Amino acid sequence: xxxxxxxxxxxxxxxxxxxxxxxDLEHIGIMGRxxxxxxxHGADWWFVAIAIVMVAGFIFVALFPGLIxxxxxxxxxxxxxxxxxxxxxxxxxxLRVGEPAASLVDFAGDERIPTGVVRGAPAxxxxxxxxxxxxxxxxGGGDERRVRLRVAxxxxxxxxxxxxxxxxxxxxxxxxxxxxAVADRxxxxxxxxxxxxxxxxxxxxxxxxxxxxxxxxxxxxxxxRIALIxxxxxxxxxxxxxxxxxxxxxxxxGKLDRVLTMIMDSLYAFPGLILAIxxxxxxxxxxxxxxxxIAVLYIPTYYRIVRGQTLSTKEGLFVxxxxxxxxxxxxxxxxxxxxxxxxxxxxxxxxxxxxxxxxGAGLSFLGLGLPPTTPDWGIDxxxxxxxxxxxWWIITFPGIAVMLLVLAFTLLGEGLMEIFNPKLRDx
Amino acid sequence: MSNDTLYAIKDLSVEYATxxxxxxxxxxxxxxxxxxxxxxxxxxxxxxxxxxxxxxxxMPPGKVVSGxxxxxxxxxxxxxxxxxxxxxxxxxGMVFQDPMTSLNPIQxxxxxxxxxxxxxxxxxxxxxxxxRAEEIVxxxxxxxERIDEYPHQFSGGMRQRIMISLALALRGDLVIADEPTTAxxxxxxxxxxDLLRDLKNELGVTxxxxxxxxxxxxEIADRVAVMYAxxxxxxxxxxxxxxxxxxxxxxxxxxxxxxxxxxxxxxYKMSGAPPNLLALPSGCSFHPRCPEVMDICSxxxxxxxxxxxxxxxxxxxxxxxxxxxxxxxRS
Numbered sequence: 001x002x003x004x005x006x007x008x009x010x011x012x013x014x015x016x017x018x019x020x021x022x023x024d025l026e027h028i029g030i031m032g033r034x035x036x037x038x039x040x041h042g043a044d045w046w047f048v049a050i051a052i053v054m055v056a057g058f059i060f061v062a063l064f065p066g067l068i069x070x071x072x073x074x075x076x077x078x079x080x081x082x083x084x085x086x087x088x089x090x091x092x093x094x095l096r097v098g099e100p101a102a103s104l105v106d107f108a109g110d111e112r113i114p115t116g117v118v119r120g121a122p123a124x125x126x127x128x129x130x131x132x133x134x135x136x137x138x139x140g141g142g143d144e145r146r147v148r149l150r151v152a153x154x155x156x157x158x159x160x161x162x163x164x165x166x167x168x169x170x171x172x173x174x175x176x177x178x179x180x181a182v183a184d185r186x187x188x189x190x191x192x193x194x195x196x197x198x199x200x201x202x203x204x205x206x207x208x209x210x211x212x213x214x215x216x217x218x219x220x221x222x223x224x225r226i227a228l229i230x231x232x233x234x235x236x237x238x239x240x241x242x243x244x245x246x247x248x249x250x251x252x253x254g255k256l257d258r259v260l261t262m263i264m265d266s267l268y269a270f271p272g273l274i275l276a277i278x279x280x281x282x283x284x285x286x287x288x289x290x291x292x293x294i295a296v297l298y299i300p301t302y303y304r305i306v307r308g309q310t311l312s313t314k315e316g317l318f319v320x321x322x323x324x325x326x327x328x329x330x331x332x333x334x335x336x337x338x339x340x341x342x343x344x345x346x347x348x349x350x351x352x353x354x355x356x357x358x359x360g361a362g363l364s365f366l367g368l369g370l371p372p373t374t375p376d377w378g379i380d381x382x383x384x385x386x387x388x389x390x391x392w393w394i395i396t397f398p399g400i401a402v403m404l405l406v407l408a409f410t411l412l413g414e415g416l417m418e419i420f421n422p423k424l425r426d427x
Numbered sequence: 428m429s430n431d432t433l434y435a436i437k438d439l440s441v442e443y444a445t446x447x448x449x450x451x452x453x454x455x456x457x458x459x460x461x462x463x464x465x466x467x468x469x470x471x472x473x474x475x476x477x478x479x480x481x482x483x484x485x486m487p488p489g490k491v492v493s494g495x496x497x498x499x500x501x502x503x504x505x506x507x508x509x510x511x512x513x514x515x516x517x518x519x520g521m522v523f524q525d526p527m528t529s530l531n532p533i534q535x536x537x538x539x540x541x542x543x544x545x546x547x548x549x550x551x552x553x554x555x556x557x558x559r560a561e562e563i564v565x566x567x568x569x570x571x572e573r574i575d576e577y578p579h580q581f582s583g584g585m586r587q588r589i590m591i592s593l594a595l596a597l598r599g600d601l602v603i604a605d606e607p608t609t610a611x612x613x614x615x616x617x618x619x620x621d622l623l624r625d626l627k628n629e630l631g632v633t634x635x636x637x638x639x640x641x642x643x644x645x646e647i648a649d650r651v652a653v654m655y656a657x658x659x660x661x662x663x664x665x666x667x668x669x670x671x672x673x674x675x676x677x678x679x680x681x682x683x684x685x686x687x688x689x690x691x692x693x694x695y696k697m698s699g700a701p702p703n704l705l706a707l708p709s710g711c712s713f714h715p716r717c718p719e720v721m722d723i724c725s726x727x728x729x730x731x732x733x734x735x736x737x738x739x740x741x742x743x744x745x746x747x748x749x750x751x752x753x754x755x756x757r758s
Contacts, residue, residue: 317529324484325543325593326516335542339533 048415054408062225069218070206073375076213077205081391084208084216087176091123091195094172094179096164097188104147104195105134107171112150116160116169119153126195127151127173161186208393210384216393220401222375227405230291230360231353237295238352242302243345249303250310251333261307268300273362280368290369294356305348309341316340350413354406361402377402433600433633434460434483439494441475441482450704452478452489454657457731460601460635465627467648467665468637469680473701475657480603480637484515499600517547520594524606526586530578536564536589537574543596563592567622584615588622595632602626605637620647641684645669653677656702656712659731663740673734673742675717711745721745 061068071077079088093103100106104127107113117124131147138145152169154160157178164172165188173195183189207216245264249257267275276293283289313319319336327336363369364378372379377398384394441453452475460466470476478489485491485503496503498519503511523529530539540560545551551559561571567588569581578586587607594602604623608616624647626632636648644651644665651668653661653676661674672678682695699716702708708715714724723745731743 317523317525318531320486321521321523321529321590321593322531324486324515324521326512326514326546327542328512328546331542331546335534336531340531 047411051408051411051415054404055412058224058228058405058408061221062228065222065225069215069221071215071218073214073219073222074373077215077218078203078209078213080209080211080213081387081394082205082209083391084206084393085204086208087204090176091126091173092176092179093127093192093195094161094164094174094189095192096167097190099171099192101171102192104130105138108134108138108143108145108147110146110148112148113171114169115149115151116163116172117151117153118157118160118174119155121175123173123175123195124151124153130195157182161189164189207397208391210380210394211387211391216380216397219375219380220377220397223377223380223398223401224405226287226370226374226376227357227360227402229287230294231357231405231409233291234294234356234360235298235349235352237291238298238356239302239345239349241295242299243306243341245299246303246306247310247333247338247341250307251314251329251337257307260303264300264303267296268304272297273359276359276363277366277368280363285369285371287370290360290363293363294359297359298352298356301348301352302345305344306341309344310337313337313340344417347413347417350409350416352413354409354413357402357409358406431462432459433462433499435495435497436460436483437495437497439479439482439496440492441478441489442492443478443489445705447705451492452657452704453482455494456654456657456659458652458659458662460633461650462600463627463631463633464649465623465634465636465647467644467651468635468654469639469641469644469651470654471639471680471701473704474654476637476639476654477605479654480521480605480635483601483603483635484519484521485511486521513547516543516594516599517597518599519601519603520591520599522587522590522594522602522604522607524609526583526590526607526610529590530586532578535575535577536560536581539589539593540564540574540596543593547597559596560592563596564589567592567595582615583611584619587611587619591622591626595626595630598630599632601633601635603635603637606639607636608638608640608643616643623647641681653680656707657704658712658743660713660744661742662731663742667740671740673740673747674713674744675719675746676713677742679716679718711743719746 079090082088095101115127117127128149128151131149135146135148138147152163154163157174160169160172160174161179161182163169165186171192172189176191176194179191205215205217207220210216210219245260249260276297279293279296280290283292314332314337319332322332322336360369361376361378361381364376365382367382369378370376372383380398381395381402384391384398387394436456436458439453439456439458440451443450443452454475456479468476468479481487482489482491483496483498483503485496491504494504498514501514503514506514530536534542537557537560540563541553541556544556544559545553548556560574564574565571569585569588569592573581578589581589590607591602591604608619611619620643623634623636627634636644638644648665650662650664652659653668653674655676661668661672661677663673668677669681672681679695679697683697685694697716698718702712702715708725710723710725710727711717711729714720717724727745729743729745729748731741732748733739733741734747
């Protein structure tokens with residue numbers, strides 16, 4: 001071989017003007033680029049890292065909501081409109097320490113049980129109703145015993161409790177919050193449990209409850225699943241239609257391109273949510289129809305980007321070179337043009353998911369979305385809106401969830417765009 | 428067709444469709460490419476030399492409107508696209524001007540090569556194709572272990588060698604090199620030209636070297652074809668072209684080459700500009716710029732005819748045609 005090989009590894013002159021680290025960048029993979037991103041983006045790669053953690057978190061929550069959510073999101077699990085972290089005010093049974101009985105059932109027998117209540121307090125009604133109910137249940141089960149109370153009415157809670165301490169009454173029924181306030185002074189007394197034992201242990205809820213007594217936190221957790229399903233599937237549908245159409249139109253050109261572009265541009269020009277409302281209204285409420293309505297909306301986004309990229313890529317010399325080497329059209333499309341278009345598709349996809357989730361929430365908010373029992377952020381926000389003045393927590397937490405999820409996907413998409421689009425490098 | 432002719436181009440015309448009308452970029456070109464030669468195709472920008480090069484493989488965007496392309500006895504204008512694809516890459520390869528963009532940036536070198544090989548020989552196994560790929564890049568001076576790298580990891584000269592290896596991966600007969608050294612610096616250019624010459628000598632590859640650089644042609648070409656405004660104006664062996672230039676355009680082209688012996692002011696600048704292909708001058712297209720223009724030049728187009736008995740030196744200029752011919756054509 002006559003050719004001198006010594007110079008073959010030298011970079012061409014224009015590359016020597018680059019910084020050393022810039023030249024190094026050319027020789028590292030995707031992970032390396034991410035790690036080195038700091039050098040050319042300032043803090044941007046942190047955005048991507050944070051976004052990846054957030055997205056991974058949301059996906060985990062959506063996959064295993066049962067592990068995190070404490071309650072069934074569709075059932076009433078507590079009192080209505082309970083503020084976050086607040087203990088519900090319950091009618092509770094108060095007993096003396098050392099009393100063998102623990103609930104009303106234990107007082108079943110022939111005797112009338114002296115019971116102390118505050119005159120006019122809801123607890124007095126509750127305790128008598130509950131006694132009757134227990135009696136009915138016992139009798140229904142073939143048990144002849146009865147729970148009979150002799151209700152003694154006092155003017156204040158202190159009088160009731162004093163009477164209980166000295167033994168004038170065997171038990172007392174009162175509001176849990178009122179008793180808590182004075183409990184310090186009555187070390188001999190304790191709360192045995194709620195009068196109505198079906199009501200649960202009077203627990204507090206992390207994000208409160210809504211007007212149906214459902215746990216807001218559980219609904220937010222389960223809502224992640226719906227949001228991600230809608231976001232992912234709608235974006236996937238748009239991608240599956242928009243990308244091939246864009247490739248085809250960009251590559252084939254001519255009349256096909258003009259007709260497709262006209263259709264896509266008219267779709268694109270139409271206000272998005274209104275179009276989605278129209279489609280969803282025609283199709284009727286179901287998760288599949290919502291996904292379809294949103295998917296149609298975003299097809300032009302993929303189409304336009306992919307078409308543009310295809311137009312510029314197909315002019316590339318390497319496509320011509322492939323032709324000159326006898327490559328078939330299908331091979332040129334799938335191996336030369338498509339892979340060069342993929343990075344921008346991936347970026348739109350992640351920004352698109354965020355958009356689709358917002359639109360899905362918007363449709364649900366307008367009542368065009370899913371059945372109302374579905375744990376969905378849009379539905380929760382829609383139903384909580386009229387109660388905003390009394391119960392801020394019903395709309396705030398789903399709202400934050402929407403914001404965080406959209407933020408995560410947007411950060412991811414924009415961050416990836418910065419890293420993979422060399423044209424934006426120097427900005 | 429004589430046996431030493433690999434590719435006979437007969438009366439070839441190529442047009443581009445533009446908004447202003449059809450532009451005839453190659454106009455009635457007759458040219459024989461001989462087996463195993465390096466044919467230089469020179470001319471200024473826009474003279475149709477690249478279009479002619481691409482037309483040899485019937486590549487877009489130009490459209491062949493008339494003429495025959497007899498490659499080894501097969502007329503490429505008459506075969507189907509499928510048959511054409513079987514010839515492209517397998518028997519005729521092409522090397523482009525810009526080595527930086529002529530390789531797919533997201534494909535490894537080895538994939539470029541094996542894909543080409545397996546496109547034409549689908550029965551060949553991946554491993555076998557890889558062996559061939561290693562063999563050919565090694566032949567062209569690239570270490571075989573580097574074929575698993577991506578195009579951006581190579582320098583311009585190496586990428587151009589990879590392009591050649593693609594064109595020769597299936598032991599093609601003809602390589603059309605469209606300004607292959609324009610983007611390379613002079614040292615790499617010299618190495619590349621050496622490589623072309625070696626390929627010709629050792630493998631018997633025929634090379635059509637399209638360039639605007641007369642120096643490159645003088646360096647390695649056997650014969651030279653000069654084009655002007657879509658037409659062939661002179662065809663000669665490289666020796667004849669430099670020693671007894673005939674056509675005034677070729678003379679101007681040779682004098683326009685910078686030379687170390689010249690003073691700063693001596694460099695010849697051809698007057699005028701290349702003609703608009705949509706509105707060519709009447710008669711000889713070159714006559715508005717020609718220093719030796721005659722009456723007949725603006726009226727009748729000169730025929731492309733041999734100027735010497737052996738027929739190896741031909742030109743299209745009235746200066747060398749029998750006056751009787753001109754009178755005949757005039758009447």
